[in-house]
Amino acid sequence: MLLNVIERGPDTQDANPDxxxxxLLxxxxxxxxxxxxxxxxxxTTRRTLALDLRNHGESPHGPASYPTMADDVRETLAYYNASPAMLLGHSMGGKTAMMLALTHPELVHSLLVADIAPAEGGFTRMDIPTGLENLEFPATLDRAGADALLHPLIPNEAVRQLMIQNMRLGDNPGWEIGLKEIMDGLPAIMGWPDFPEGTVYNGPTLFIRGEISPYIQPKNYPAMRALFxxxxxxxxxxAGHWVHVDAPKRFAELVEDFAKL
Structure with missing residues (x-):
C-alpha cells in the first residue's frame, strides 16, 4: 500500500548529500x-518524509498488523527512492519502524524508537473511549461542535483534540480514519510477534522513553538487547508517553544528536 507522504527538504545549497x-512514523x-x-x-539539512500510516490521515484503509504496516513503509520508501533511511517512530509508529528494521535491515540506516518496546503494550482497549465506533454524527459539524460531541466520551482535552483531527468536518461529517480497521486490528497493534532466534538489526538504535510512561521497563531490556x-x-x-509533546525541546535535541551518526 502506497502511503500519503509530507516531504520536506533543504534548499539545494544547504543539502548534505551524505x-x-x-x-517519521x-x-x-x-x-x-x-x-x-x-x-x-x-x-534544514536533509530530506525528510513524514508518513500517514494505513488507516490514518490521508492514507488508504486496510487490515492492520505490523508486518502489513512495515510493508507499506517499504513500498513507499521504494516509490520515493528514500532508502536506506533513518527511521523515527513513536508508539505504534515505533513498532512499525522496528518491524521494518528487523525484516529489511538493508533499508534502515538507523533507528529511533520513541516510548515503545519490542513487546506487548503501547495501547489497550481500555485507553480507547467506548462508543467511538457508534458515534452518531449530525448533518453538519464544525470544530466547536466536534469538541462538544466528543466531550462526554473523552474528558481529556489533549486526547479529545487528537481525535478531532481524525474527523471529517463540514457537511456529511464522520470519521476520516479507518476506525473499524483499527479496532479490528487492535490485538495485533497491542501485541508484538515472536522472531526466529538470531533475528537482529545491527544498525545504530536509540530508544527514548518518558520517565512517567509505562511502556519501556527494565523487563523489556533483554528483548531490546537481543533484537537491537x-x-x-x-x-x-x-515526560509521559507523548514525549515529543511533553518535552519538545529535549526530544528534538536527542533526535538531532542521533541524526548526526
Whole structure:
C-alpha cells in the first residue's frame, strides 16, 4: 500500500548529500504532521518524509498488523527512492519502524524508537473511549461542535483534540480514519510477534522513553538487547508517553544528536 507522504527538504545549497533521509512514523490516531516540528528542524539539512500510516490521515484503509504496516513503509520508501533511511517512530509508529528494521535491515540506516518496546503494550482497549465506533454524527459539524460531541466520551482535552483531527468536518461529517480497521486490528497493534532466534538489526538504535510512561521497563531490556544489540536508551525527565509533546525541546535535541551518526 502506497502511503500519503509530507516531504520536506533543504534548499539545494544547504543539502548534505551524505546524510540519509529521515522517515517519521506517528502513533495510533496520529498523522504525519504530528511530528512536524521535528521534521522542520531536520529538513534544514536533509530530506525528510513524514508518513500517514494505513488507516490514518490521508492514507488508504486496510487490515492492520505490523508486518502489513512495515510493508507499506517499504513500498513507499521504494516509490520515493528514500532508502536506506533513518527511521523515527513513536508508539505504534515505533513498532512499525522496528518491524521494518528487523525484516529489511538493508533499508534502515538507523533507528529511533520513541516510548515503545519490542513487546506487548503501547495501547489497550481500555485507553480507547467506548462508543467511538457508534458515534452518531449530525448533518453538519464544525470544530466547536466536534469538541462538544466528543466531550462526554473523552474528558481529556489533549486526547479529545487528537481525535478531532481524525474527523471529517463540514457537511456529511464522520470519521476520516479507518476506525473499524483499527479496532479490528487492535490485538495485533497491542501485541508484538515472536522472531526466529538470531533475528537482529545491527544498525545504530536509540530508544527514548518518558520517565512517567509505562511502556519501556527494565523487563523489556533483554528483548531490546537481543533484537537491537547496539541500542542506547535515553529517558526524558517528567515526560509521559507523548514525549515529543511533553518535552519538545529535549526530544528534538536527542533526535538531532542521533541524526548526526
Amino acid at each position: 546524510l540519509p533521509p529521515v522517515v 506517528h502513533g495510533m490516531f496520529g498523522r504525519a504532521r504530528n511530528l512536524g516540528f521535528v521534521q522542520r528542524r531536520l529538513a 544489540p547496539h541500542y542506547t536508551l535515553e529517558t526524558i525527565s517528567g
